[in-house]
Amino acid sequence: MNESKGRSIPETVKGVPEPTLRRLPLYYRLLKQLRDSGRAGVSCTMIGTELKLDPTQIRKDIEVTGTVGRPKVGYDINELICAIERFLGWDNTVEAFLVGAGSLGEALMGYGGFTECGLQIVAAFDVDPTKCHRVMHGKHVRHVSKLPNLMRRMKVRFGIITVPAAEAQQAANLLVEGGVLAIWNFAPAKIQVPERVIVTNEDLYCSLAVLSQKMTRKLALSRSKGGSKP
Amino acid sequence: MNESKGRSIPETVKGVPEPTLRRLPLYYRLLKQLRDSGRAGVSCTMIGTELKLDPTQIRKDIEVTGTVGRPKVGYDINELICAIERFLGWDNTVEAFLVGAGSLGEALMGYGGFTECGLQIVAAFDVDPTKCHRVMHGKHVRHVSKLPNLMRRMKVRFGIITVPAAEAQQAANLLVEGGVLAIWNFAPAKIQVPERVIVTNEDLYCSLAVLSQKMTRKLALSRSKGGSKP
DNA sequence: CATAAATCGAGAATTATTTCTTTATATATA
DNA sequence: TATATATAAAGAAATAATTCTCGATTTATG
Structure with a gap:
């Protein structure tokens, strides 16, 4: 009486944003850790603190999996883990x-x-x-x-x-x-x-491009500010 | 008389969008191939056709490297390759x-x-x-x-x-x-x-999440449309 | 030399994504 | 039981990224 009724996964008629898809595994990993450490529930605030992400964004991401939380309480960790697995297709081999x-x-x-x-x-x-x-x-x-x-x-x-x-x-x-x-x-x-x-x-x-450009930029900036040659 | 004058790289005061950074290597690779095949110039239209990307987007991406093109002609391949290398910091070991x-x-x-x-x-x-x-x-x-x-x-x-x-x-x-x-x-x-x-x-x-969710979605859709069980 | 076609460049419009704001609800505490 | 507080949920606003539009420019062609 949980999956059978209506939309267990919101049908995904309109594609889910890729950034969201890429963040879900991050939550998934953390949730498993939290579960292993004995917790039963979790809030977006907590996930956000842990992963240094905006809680609202996390809430929106979780929404796509069809999981509902409760105010003041948060989400059930097990339910959330299952929902992410199901949503990503990680529940089938x-x-x-x-x-x-x-x-x-x-x-x-x-x-x-x-x-x-x-x-x-x-x-x-x-x-x-x-x-x-x-x-x-x-x-x-x-x-x-x-x-x-x-x-x-x-x-x-x-x-x-x-x-x-x-x-x-x-x-x-x-x-x-x-x-x-x-x-x-x-x-x-x-x-x-x-x-x-x-x-x-x-x-x-x-990926390397992202990293090397940031590094290059940083080096250029530090050189122009505190560097030897003005 | 090319790098010394003014802003060879537009200083990158305001960070360049990450999607742009991730596309630059794609252009870079293609450009090297084109150069090896003997070409000297290239237009955004051509790159776009090859890579299945919007030419305007490519033009905007190229802009961040500081390269200028000529109407009706496009960009000089060598110049563009060097500009991308310089911009990403790939010109230094x-x-x-x-x-x-x-x-x-x-x-x-x-x-x-x-x-x-x-x-x-x-x-x-x-x-x-x-x-x-x-x-x-x-x-x-x-x-x-x-x-x-x-x-x-x-x-x-x-x-x-x-x-x-x-x-x-x-x-x-x-x-x-x-x-x-x-x-x-x-x-x-x-x-x-x-x-x-x-x-x-x-x-x-x-990355796997992106792929498996797309696959899952596709399977779900094809099942609901042309599948066995209605 | 005039005209046509291709393409850059700049900026407007659109779309996507993130962040903010408000409201409602559940729990804990006095 | 009443009040305070944390938090989900919904939607508005802001920001980021992409796509569209148009004018300017260069080359090729008649």
Whole structure:
């Protein structure tokens, strides 16, 4: 008598702002910590203090998950955790294929935390035959030529690309051939896929740009203010 | 007679929007490709077509780098590349220490492309003694206890954290002790640092959230429209 | 040389996101 | 029971970012 009636998730007819989506995991992590430490309830004020974010913003973010709180009390931590999981789709296991068994691929396979988000890497693929036929963090590494068929047979719908930039498009093509639904692309290259395929790029250069520009700016400012040359 | 006169970079008195900063590397990469293919000039229209972005937005982004174009012609590719490099601080080499010599750390050290952005990882550190005293992609791996002193002696100001979440704060502390200016944090955990230190979090869970929510939404929609159960 | 087409640049309009304000409600305390 | 206080919720306002509009400029073409 909780999920069945009407809109458990507000249908998401109108897309949720991406900034909100990116903040939800931050709350999620904190909530789990709080729960482990024995708390049962939490207020936006508390989350805000902890994460240095505006409480109103947090309240609006939580709203999209469909969770309701009580004045003066806040939210039930368990309920909130479940709501975020449900909203993000982290309550169901999604199997994924990983293309590119280099060190980045290995790092992701070894990253135990993804299962918490329902993401399970079930196999890895590589073009390099010397990397194939071995087991990495409990997952078989196979040759990329096997990918499309295996993907269809196993009904895997999620792909992770961890190959060098130059090979990213080929990797994407294989995944598309296998009927992929969503791709998490770690290669610093844009990939062309059919419109129906959802892509998120994890482009390290974009993040680095933010950091290095801020650093550059800071250095420039400190130099012009308190620096040696006026 | 190009940089010396007046404001080569528009001083950046008022911070540049982060979305702009994150797009600049995309242009940068494309521009280098275009240059390699022999082109000398480029218009926002062309970049926009290539990257599927609005030309006006690109024009505004380019504006922050201080580059001026010519109507009907566009921008000089070389000039634009240099301006972006200068603006992001990618024209100067920045030396970095990496904390956490696991597979993610190894992946980053092996990632040749960072030198293009002026980022040079000069050494790695780990708490695990068995990982120390070896060479990884040409860089020495040392024990974390050596970090602060070495960092001050070598005047390294940039830190990269690739340790597990539970150890992130310790890693940050060491870097702060060493006088770090900016931290690129790959651990899925918030780190507490003095206000003067610039931090960029590369939190994979945040990106995954975007992707899995979109996927979940899509599946929900397709089920409610063309699915089996009405 | 006049005309057409492409494109920059500036600013207006729109849209998205965040922050502020107010109101209502639940709990604790006197 | 009455009062004070913390907080959610709803909506208004402010701010940030994107997209649109238009005038100016440069090159190409007849």
